[in-house]
Amino acid sequence: MKPIPLFCAASANAGLDLRGAIDAVLDSHHFILGSKVRAFEQAYASYQRTDHCVSVANGSDALELALRALGIGAPARVVTVANAGFYASTAVHAVGARPLYVDVTEDTLTLCPDALAQALALAPKPAAVIATHLYGQMANMPAIAALCANAGVALIEDCAQAHGAELQGKKAGAWGDLACLSFYPTKNLGALGDGGAVLTANAALADRLRQLRQYGWSDKYHVDIPGGRNSRLDELQAAVLLAKLPQLDAHNAWRRRVAARYSAALAGLPLRCPAPPGPDFVAHLYVLRTAQRDALAQHLQAQAVGFGLHYPVADHLQRAYPGAACCGPLTVTQQACAQVLSLPCYPGLSDADVDRVSAAVRSFFARA
Incomplete structure (x- = not known):
């Protein structure tokens, strides 16, 4: 594969x-x-x-x-x-x-x-x-x-x-x-x-x-x-x-099309997709959020689908700088760091590959 x-x-x-x-x-x-x-x-x-x-x-x-x-x-x-x-x-x-x-x-x-x-x-x-x-x-x-x-x-x-x-x-x-x-x-x-x-x-x-x-x-x-x-x-x-x-605007349009195709294919699954792509979203990354992030990552790896974690450790929890100052609780931040997973999203990514990535994600949730 x-x-x-x-x-x-x-x-x-x-x-x-x-x-x-x-x-x-x-x-x-x-x-x-x-x-x-x-x-x-x-x-x-x-x-x-x-x-x-x-x-x-x-x-x-x-x-x-x-x-x-x-x-x-x-x-x-x-x-x-x-x-x-x-x-x-x-x-x-x-x-x-x-x-x-x-x-x-x-x-x-x-x-x-x-x-x-x-x-x-x-x-x-x-x-x-x-x-x-x-x-x-x-x-x-x-x-x-x-x-x-x-x-x-x-x-x-x-x-x-x-x-x-x-x-x-x-x-x-x-x-x-x-x-x-x-x-x-x-x-x-x-x-x-x-x-x-x-x-x-x-x-x-x-x-x-x-x-x-x-x-x-x-x-x-x-x-x-x-x-x-x-x-x-x-x-x-x-x-x-x-x-x-x-080529920047054309490449951004390609990224948005990839993002829209993912969102349509993954609708109804127990995960959170990015907001619908518009002018204020150029789909640098297509980032899902799911409480089953780590298990989904292992499944994608087995399916030969690349992924990323952007970003798994919040800045205020990095060991190099203990005692970081926060203004109020960072509840959403910490939950996101535990749940985010990025799917392939770049100019030149084919519809067939987007569909294969989507199928791999759907197959993970179908196992439950």
């Missing part, structure tokens, strides 16, 4: 002239902060309908440098969720700040506005909020952005899993002071290695980010701001992303 992987780069990249893009960079003999990086930053800013795209080495650096650009460090607190893989938490710890975890909504598993309101009412007031768009599903940004604006608290969007998502005519990444992106190969817009970017409409923040990504330089070898590092998207990855960007 041929395995169906959780993600297949060959399928996702089919039909793209990536070799031509790479060869053009090799022929140029310019590999760092050259014309391809500038062209990609301009193209992606235009796609996002924002003013500035500052590319960096990866999505984790994007989050950390966004916090540094806002001047956030010890002993500040940053509000975020605890069910999104510890990526935001890593950045918060890296700048010396402290995460303050709040619960997520039952329907989307994204930042709960009511829980955020409670956190923003605390004294001292948190310095920033990181709102993660999870699994390709946008958070409730109208409510979250309004709460942050009223409280005078900076808002960072983590858009690593939501390239191209849109809510009320505004892209994911257009609601906050800064927005962070990852171009890891499995992302909806993925490079052939690591890559990331920060979006902003604020020219001063963009200038600061450009300094931070290159040692804090104002000019070569002149370090004017602290916290800088070597975090640059290279020309090869920028060329690949430029080649793939025109």
Whole structure:
């Protein structure tokens, strides 16, 4: 039985002239902060309908440098969720700040506005909020952005899993002071290695980010701001992303079709499927929730069906950082971490393979 992987780069990249893009960079003999990086930053800013795209080495650096650009460090607190893989938490710890975890909504598993309101009412007031768009599903940004604006608290969007998502005519990444992106190969817009970017409409923040990504330089070898590092998207990855960007909307549409096909096939089973796909959901992952998660995972493995657990350990329970601060109970978060299971969902996944995955899930519940 041929395995169906959780993600297949060959399928996702089919039909793209990536070799031509790479060869053009090799022929140029310019590999760092050259014309391809500038062209990609301009193209992606235009796609996002924002003013500035500052590319960096990866999505984790994007989050950390966004916090540094806002001047956030010890002993500040940053509000975020605890069910999104510890990526935001890593950045918060890296700048010396402290995460303050709040619960997520039952329907989307994204930042709960009511829980955020409670956190923003605390004294001292948190310095920033990181709102993660999870699994390709946008958070409730109208409510979250309004709460942050009223409280005078900076808002960072983590858009690593939501390239191209849109809510009320505004892209994911257009609601906050800064927005962070990852171009890891499995992302909806993925490079052939690591890559990331920060979006902003604020020219001063963009200038600061450009300094931070290159040692804090104002000019070569002149370090004017602290916290800088070597975090640059290279020309090869920028060329690949430029080649793939025109296909992003079509690839998102493919992902949505896969998600809709799963939801139709799995209707009536004792599990929870994602919300129906719309503009605010680009189906980065198709995540089920079931109390029988571990047994279902074993069954899928026996059926040669790939799966993932995104994410099985909540951030506030990670052993490296005991005593994490939470604002209220994280009931939905902890239940989700025990129940989530991701099915294959990517451009190029055939209807036949979607049906085979669906049949494997249905056969598990038919045994009961």
